[in-house]
Amino acid sequence: AQSVSQHNHHVILSEAASLELGCNYSYGGTVNLFWYVQYPGQHLQLLLKYFSGDPLVKGIKGFEAEFIKSKFSFNLRKPSVQWSDTAEYFCALAYNNNDMRFGAGTRLTVKP
């Protein structure tokens, strides 16, 4: 069955630290991968997406993610986090007819 695993449940960083959130998926076919962010009190918003082509994709607010097919991974990175990046981050996999599966999420707390 298709699934998405996020390794870190809660990550705490200081401002300016580098961030990497892990995401692995289980699916043998063509995948479309997404990272969504949910700021406190707000709805889920798209951070970035990968469909095909360059495996390094850039999103909003300085985030990027790298698709490594051989590792079934799509890790999210940011070189220098800000306090305003405090949020919950969800990796998601879409396949076939738009079915989407989400990981359990990683809560990021950035200390000022």
Place this chain on the structure above:
Amino acid sequence: GAGVSQTPSNKVTEKGKYVELRCDPISGHTALYWYRQSLGQGPEFLIYFQGTGAADDSGLPNDRFFAVRPEGSVSTLKIQRTERGDSAVYLCASNFGGTRGNQPQHFGDGTRLSIL
């Protein structure tokens, strides 16, 4: 409005009651999705509509859950004989659909359902 609208934002009811949750997608979006999000978890897929028909309802947990989209726009998620375990945030999303799975979904604010 421009986004996905869900009503009510909060619903508190007693065990055994019937509830309806409404989703108004972004205008023009043909695909509509329902998810359930429990505390500390990611959104769990329930059902997906392409137009008026349910393209995939494999995520509905049991026959107490049902969803309709009669005119291909607004959708209603219906839960019969509610149980305390149904308490969660119910999310709705929409997009232009298609068959390649490459359309980002746009989410509403959700309905927080609490079963007492």
